[in-house]
Amino acid sequence: MTSEEGLDQLQWQAHPPPVRRRKWPTRLAIALLVLVGLFVAADRISVGIAESQIAKRIQQSQNLQSKPSVTIANFPFLTQLIGMKLDKVSVDARGITRNGVRVTDLHVDLNGVSPSNGFKEADVDHLSGTALFSWTDMESAAAAQGLDVTLAEGPDNTVRVTGNVPGLGKTTLQSHLSLAGGNRLQLTASKVESSSLGLNGRVPRELDFPINVGTLPMQLTLQMANMQTSADGLRVYAEADHVRVTGSGVSSS
Numbered sequence: 611m612t613s614e615e616g617l618d619q620l621q622w623q624a625h626p627p628p629v630r631r632r633k634w635p636t637r638l639a640i641a642l643l644v645l646v647g648l649f650v651a652a653d654r655i656s657v658g659i660a661e662s663q664i665a666k667r668i669q670q671s672q673n674l675q676s677k678p679s680v681t682i683a684n685f686p687f688l689t690q691l692i693g694m695k696l697d698k699v700s701v702d703a704r705g706i707t708r709n710g711v712r713v714t715d716l717h718v719d720l721n722g723v724s725p726s727n728g729f730k731e732a733d734v735d736h737l738s739g740t741a742l743f744s745w746t747d748m749e750s751a752a753a754a755q756g757l758d759v760t761l762a763e764g765p766d767n768t769v770r771v772t773g774n775v776p777g778l779g780k781t782t783l784q785s786h787l788s789l790a791g792g793n794r795l796q797l798t799a800s801k802v803e804s805s806s807l808g809l810n811g812r813v814p815r816e817l818d819f820p821i822n823v824g825t826l827p828m829q830l831t832l833q834m835a836n837m838q839t840s841a842d843g844l845r846v847y848a849e850a851d852h853v854r855v856t857g858s859g860v861s862s863s
Contacts, residue, residue: 657687663729668701671855672827678703696723701739708793709824711751714843715742718828731856737828737849740836743795743821744843751821759817763839769797775814781805783817787844793823793832795846829853 722735
């Protein structure tokens with residue numbers, strides 16, 4: 611070995627050539643991230659289309675003035691779609707009028723939704739939600755019956771009713787709520803809070819009145835359980851079972 615060859619060998623040992631690292635793991639990770647991003651984007655686009663279709667069908671079948679807000683729960687949506695069974699669909703609608711009574715807000719959770727025919731109809735296992743009747747809307751329902759009253763939250767889940775009682779003047783009562791068939795609410799006075807004249811223990815009935823809500827969307831039936839008064843109004847729990855929703859109406863499934 612010549613001196614030059616020995617010198618070259620020493621230099622190679624001191625500065626070996628760089629090792630070429632494999633790039634396929636990095637490229638694979640990038641490809642996987644891109645695929646995941648595309649799947650998430652496709653899932654969100656698909657769920658948006660489905661929510662719009664469901665909202666459209668509910669609006670048509672329930673004769674709602676405006677399209678309700680619909681949210682399909684759980685991710686991913688596409689796997690639920692493959693099985694044609696949605697775990698939970700939430701619907702929010704405002705300003706629904708039934709029998710001249712305005713439901714201020716209606717929130718409904720549809721559990722076990724089986725869509726068919728391109729989301730034009732669906733079978734629902736169970737529906738539950740709450741209907742909010744604002745004090746203003748309840749006052750309007752009373753006014754339609756000829757009663758000029760002011761309503762507010764009372765103690766112990768009662769309604770504070772203020773109005774003029776013939777022969778007694780302005781009177782404030784605490785009224786209990788009850789519920790009859792056909793989604794018929796009833797306010798019945800149980801205690802006098804204040805009156806301009808003495809009542810000698812009598813509780814006047816002139817300010818009692820019903821609120822006949824009638825048929826609610828998706829065959830929901832109001833329930834006495836969890837009926838609550840608040841500063842916003844009256845919230846009533848509602849539910850239904852085994853309902854079929856189509857573009858033309860609702861029926862039992």
